[in-house]
Amino acid sequence: MKIADLYIRVSTDEQAEKGYSQRNQEEMLLKYCGIHNIQVRNLIFEDHSAKTFERPEWKKLLINLRTAKAKHSKANLILFTKWDRFSRNAGDAYQMIGVLRKLGVEPQAIEQPLDLAIPENKMMLAFYLAAPEVENDRRALNTYFGMRRARKEGRYMGVAPVGYKNTRDKVGNKIIAFDQPQASVLIWAFEELAKDRFAADEIRKMANQKGLRCSKSNFWTVIRNPVYCGKIKVEQYKDEEAHLVEGQHEALISEQLFYTVQQVLNDRKKKLRTGAKITSDEMLPLRGFLKCPKCDRMLTGSASRSRLKRYYYYYHCISSCGIRYKAAEANALFEKELGKFRLKDGMEEVYRKLVKEVYLDATSNHRESKKKAIGEIERLNQKLTKTRNLLIADVIDSDDFQAVKTDCQEKIRRLEATVIASNEQRPNINATLDKALSSLSNLDMLYTNAPVKEKRIIIGSIWPENLTYDGKCYRTHRVNTVASYIYTVNQEVIKKKSRAKSSFARQFGVVAGTGLEPVTFGL
Numbered sequence: 001m002k003i004a005d006l007y008i009r010v011s012t013d014e015q016a017e018k019g020y021s022q023r024n025q026e027e028m029l030l031k032y033c034g035i036h037n038i039q040v041r042n043l044i045f046e047d048h049s050a051k052t053f054e055r056p057e058w059k060k061l062l063i064n065l066r067t068a069k070a071k072h073s074k075a076n077l078i079l080f081t082k083w084d085r086f087s088r089n090a091g092d093a094y095q096m097i098g099v100l101r102k103l104g105v106e107p108q109a110i111e112q113p114l115d116l117a118i119p120e121n122k123m124m125l126a127f128y129l130a131a132p133e134v135e136n137d138r139r140a141l142n143t144y145f146g147m148r149r150a151r152k153e154g155r156y157m158g159v160a161p162v163g164y165k166n167t168r169d170k171v172g173n174k175i176i177a178f179d180q181p182q183a184s185v186l187i188w189a190f191e192e193l194a195k196d197r198f199a200a201d202e203i204r205k206m207a208n209q210k211g212l213r214c215s216k217s218n219f220w221t222v223i224r225n226p227v228y229c230g231k232i233k234v235e236q237y238k239d240e241e242a243h244l245v246e247g248q249h250e251a252l253i254s255e256q257l258f259y260t261v262q263q264v265l266n267d268r269k270k271k272l273r274t275g276a277k278i279t280s281d282e283m284l285p286l287r288g289f290l291k292c293p294k295c296d297r298m299l300t301g302s303a304s305r306s307r308l309k310r311y312y313y314y315y316h317c318i319s320s321c322g323i324r325y326k327a328a329e330a331n332a333l334f335e336k337e338l339g340k341f342r343l344k345d346g347m348e349e350v351y352r353k354l355v356k357e358v359y360l361d362a363t364s365n366h367r368e369s370k371k372k373a374i375g376e377i378e379r380l381n382q383k384l385t386k387t388r389n390l391l392i393a394d395v396i397d398s399d400d401f402q403a404v405k406t407d408c409q410e411k412i413r414r415l416e417a418t419v420i421a422s423n424e425q426r427p428n429i430n431a432t433l434d435k436a437l438s439s440l441s442n443l444d445m446l447y448t449n450a451p452v453k454e455k456r457i458i459i460g461s462i463w464p465e466n467l468t469y470d471g472k473c474y475r476t477h478r479v480n481t482v483a484s485y486i487y488t489v490n491q492e493v494i495k496k497k498s499r500a501k502s503s504f505a506r507q508f509g510v511v512a513g514t515g516l517e518p519v520t521f522g523l
Contacts, residue, residue: 004077084132229258255417
C-alpha cells in the first residue's frame with residue numbers, strides 16, 4: 001500500500017479571493033486517498049506563499065523524509081490538489097522534484113495528474129508550473145503600474161510618514177494629513193537644520209524631547225523626504241527617469257526651506273562638522289568649550305565623591321599634564337566674564353535703528369533677486385535645449401545628456417522655490433527685534449537662569465572658537481565679530497567712528513546661525 005503525506009497550502013489573499021480553503025483541500029485529498037486505497041501518514045497545513053520553498057512546514061516535511069529510516073514509516077507520495085499548491089516558481093519546482101525523487105518520494109497533484117516517467121508530460125508540468133508564476137508576475141506588474149500611476153497623480157502611497165497620518169477626505173479617498181503635535185515639531189526641526197547650528201542628531205534629540213517619535217535612522221529619511229515640501233517622488237523605470245510631481249497632500253514646509261536643509265546636509269558631507277555637543281551635566285556647562293593651557297587638548301569634566309558622600313565637580317585634562325580646576329570657580333569666573341557683554345547706555349535704540357535700516361536695505365533687493373533667479377532659470381532651460389540638440393545630432397551620448405539634465409532640473413527646482421518665496425510678504429520684525437534686544441540687554445542674567453542646554457547655546461554663539469582657562473582668567477582667540485560690534489568689547493570698534501553703514505551691514509550678517517534671535521530661547 002502506498003503511503004502519502006497530504007500537503008495543504010493556502011495564503012490569506014487566496015483564501016479570501018478564490019476560496020482555496022484548507023478544509024476544502026483536506027476533504028478532496030482524503031476522498032482521493034480513500035478511493036485509491038492510499039494510507040495517509042501526515043496532514044501538513046501551510047499558510048505561506050509558494051514563491052519559494054522557504055516555508056516552515058515544508059522544511060519540517062523534508063527533515064522528516066530524510067530522517068525516516070524504516071520503509072513502513074516513510075511516505076512515498078506527497079499529494080496536493082493542484083501544482084500551484086506545490087510551487088509558483090518553475091525553476092524551484094524542478095529542483096525540488098529532483099530532491100524528492102532522490103528521497104524516493106513522488107509529488108503529485110490530484111486534479112492535474114501527470115506521470116513524470118513519460119517525457120512528454122514534462123511539457124504539461126512546465127505549463128502547470130509556469131501558469132501560476134505568470135499570473136503572479138502579471139498581478140505584481142499591474143500593482144506596480146497602478147501605484148506608479150497614483151504617484152504621478154500626486155497621491156502618497158503606503159503608511160504615512162512621520163508628522164502625517166493616513167485618513168480619508170470627504171468623498172472617501174485615501175489621503176495623508178498633518179498629525180499634531182508631531183507635525184509642528186518637525187517644522188521646528190527643519191527650521192533648526194536650516195540654521196546649521198547643531199548636528200542633525202542633536203536636533204533629533206531635542207525634537208524627541210518636544211514630542212517627536214522618531215529613531216535616529218528614520219530621522220535621516222525624514223529630513224531627506226520631499227513629501228514634506230508637498231512633492232511626491234516617482235522612481236526611475238527603464239528609460240523614464242526619476243522625477244518629482246506636485247502632491248495632492250498639504251505641504252508641511254516650503255520648498256525653499258526644504259532645499260536649504262538639503263544644501264546644509266550636503267555641505268556637511270564635504271566638511272566634517274566640529275564643535276561641542278549641546279548636552280552636558282548641569283554643573284559642567286563649559287565642558288567641551290575649554291582647552292588645556294598646557295597641552296592644548298580639550299578639557300573634560302567629571303564629579304568626585306568625598307567621604308561624606310558629597311559631590312565636587314572639576315574640569316580636567318585627560319592627558320598626563322595634570323591640569324584640574326574646580327568647576328564652581330571656573331563657572332563663577334565665566335559668568336563674571338560674561339558680565340562685560342552689556343549694552344552701553346542709549347545703544348539699544350541705536351541698534352534698533354541700525355538693524356531696521358540693514359533689514360530694509362537687505363530686503364529691498366528681493367525683486368532684483370527674483371529677477372536674477374528667473375534669468376538663471378531661463379539660462380538653464382536654454383542650456384538644456386542646447387544639450388538636447390547635441391544629443392539629437394549625436395555629438396554627445398545619452399549618459400552625458402542625462403547628467404546635464406539632472407543637474408539643470410535640480411537647480412531649476414531650487415530657483416523656482418526661491419522665486420515663490422520672494423513673492424511672500426516680508427514679515428514685521430518689530431516684535432522679533434524687541435525680543436532680541438531685551439535678551440542682549442540682559443545676557444548675563446539670561447545665562448545664569450537658563451538650563452544647561454541653553455547656556456551652551458549662548459557660549460557657542462559668542463565664542464565660535466574654544467576658550468583657554470588657566471585657573472585665573474579666560475583667553476580666547478576670537479569673539480564673534482557681531483558680538484564685538486554690538487557690545488563694543490573690542491575697543492578698536494570705538495575708534496572707527498567714521499565707519500560706513502554698509503560696512504556695518506556686512507559685519508552684521510556674520511552672526512553664526514543665529515539670525516535676529518541669537519539667545520532668546522523663546523523667553
